[in-house]
Amino acid sequence: MSTSSKAKLTTSAVRAGINNDEQHGAVVSPIHLSSTYSLKGFNEKRQFDYSRTGNPTRATFAEAIATLEQGSVGIVTSTGMAAVHLICQLLSTEDTLVIPHDCYGGSFRLFTHLAKRGQFKLIVIDQNDQQALDQALAQKPKLVLVESPSNPLLRLVDIEKVAKASHAVGALVAVDNTFLSPLLQQPLKLGADIVFHSTTKYINGHSDVVGGVLVTKAAELGEQLAWWANCIGITGSAFDSFLALRGLKTLPVRIKQHQENALKVAHFLEENPAIQTVYFPGLPSHIGHSIAKKQQTGFGAMLSFELKGGTEAVRKLFDNLKLLTLAQSLGGVESLISHPSTMTHAGMEIADQLEAGITQSLIRISVGIEDIEDILADLAYGLEQSQS
Numbered sequence: 104m105s106t107s108s109k110a111k112l113t114t115s116a117v118r119a120g121i122n123n124d125e126q127h128g129a130v131v132s133p134i135h136l137s138s139t140y141s142l143k144g145f146n147e148k149r150q151f152d153y154s155r156t157g158n159p160t161r162a163t164f165a166e167a168i169a170t171l172e173q174g175s176v177g178i179v180t181s182t183g184m185a186a187v188h189l190i191c192q193l194l195s196t197e198d199t200l201v202i203p204h205d206c207y208g209g210s211f212r213l214f215t216h217l218a219k220r221g222q223f224k225l226i227v228i229d230q231n232d233q234q235a236l237d238q239a240l241a242q243k244p245k246l247v248l249v250e251s252p253s254n255p256l257l258r259l260v261d262i263e264k265v266a267k268a269s270h271a272v273g274a275l276v277a278v279d280n281t282f283l284s285p286l287l288q289q290p291l292k293l294g295a296d297i298v299f300h301s302t303t304k305y306i307n308g309h310s311d312v313v314g315g316v317l318v319t320k321a322a323e324l325g326e327q328l329a330w331w332a333n334c335i336g337i338t339g340s341a342f343d344s345f346l347a348l349r350g351l352k353t354l355p356v357r358i359k360q361h362q363e364n365a366l367k368v369a370h371f372l373e374e375n376p377a378i379q380t381v382y383f384p385g386l387p388s389h390i391g392h393s394i395a396k397k398q399q400t401g402f403g404a405m406l407s408f409e410l411k412g413g414t415e416a417v418r419k420l421f422d423n424l425k426l427l428t429l430a431q432s433l434g435g436v437e438s439l440i441s442h443p444s445t446m447t448h449a450g451m452e453i454a455d456q457l458e459a460g461i462t463q464s465l466i467r468i469s470v471g472i473e474d475i476e477d478i479l480a481d482l483a484y485g486l487e488q489s490q491s
């Protein structure tokens with residue numbers, strides 16, 4: 104795995120917005136809550152005029168993420184789903200969108216419902232199935248959306264390969280990088296045109312903001328999407344941008360601890376008799392391990408597993424955990440555990456869930472940065488009880 108650019112990324116994350124206040128010299132970038140900005144005079148605008156269109160705090164955060172993703176334009180949105188929806192503005196009725204069958208349930212719900220209403224044509228495939236990918240690309244799609252690693256099975260897609268094949272038929276490529284953050288994967292460098300995040304997760308990292316961000320490689324595409332973001336009114340608030348910017352500064356140290364803990368949890372689960380299968384890209388047994396090593400600079404801290412004993416065992420496990428919190432979302436400092444079928448992916452029909460490999464026994468963990476001994480002790484007890 105390459106680590107050469109890691110130090111620079113860390114510095115960029117920590118220094119985001121630091122000492123950019125020329126008026127007072129505030130070291131931490133100030134929060135600008137004003138909804139509107141005065142003109143210098145008749146028809147003489149300043150840089151900002153109205154906060155839906157542009158806001159200094161939001162602009163600082165957008166620039167920080169654009170720098171980390173090595174793109175040209177960053178757009179901060181009110182939620183991760185708003186960023187996903189924004190990308191859909193690139194599509195009109197005759198255009199085709201290709202998505203993976205195992206993307207985040209909320210994204211899947213949005214794409215399938217917009218397609219049902221005729222907003223665009225949709226092809227849902229396993230992007231690792233070469234024949235299915237070739238057939239989809241033969242339809243000359245306008246956009247190919249990739250989620251790698253995917254939610255909740257941590258499947259990996261070779262971004263460079265898909266981007267090359269998609270560009271060959273004139274398609275744009277957008278990558279959901281939520282599970283890794285720009286510190287562990289930079290899809291624009293791998294050939295994608297757009298990268299996006301739910302900043303609700305690792306970037307903010309403290310489970311107290313819902314937000315999104317999107318970065319484009321080409322300035323022109325970024326300007327087009329920024330125009331739409333203002334037009335439909337989905338830009339993020341100044342307060343959320345301030346919090347996410349604050350979270351970003353500790354992302355490098357958080358990610359380090361998250362990953363260290365996650366690897367230990369994965370090894371622990373692999374050995375536990377209550378577990379059927381562990382899905383974690385850091386394990387050599389994982390189907391995407393070699394792709395992860397090629398295109399990521401770390402394995403992240405999300406994992407999932409199949410528990411033995413069906414729904415009753417799942418219930419017993421959740422009932423007996425004291426530290427890991429049963430809740431949606433991920434990427435916060437606290438460890439969260441969830442049941443994708445009834446929680447994060449409940450927006451998908453059961454048949455679609457099964458097609459994507461989401462069973463009733465599948466459990467997802469967002470490994471936090473608590474003391475690893477406490478995380479493992481909690482899991483050990485819960486798993487033992489689940490089989491009793």
Ligand code: PLP
Binds near residue numbers: 300303
């Ligand atoms: N993409 C992924 C991979 C997600 O996990 C989520 C939310 O869980 C989203 C997008 C949507 O983000 P938000 O909940 O901030 O709207």
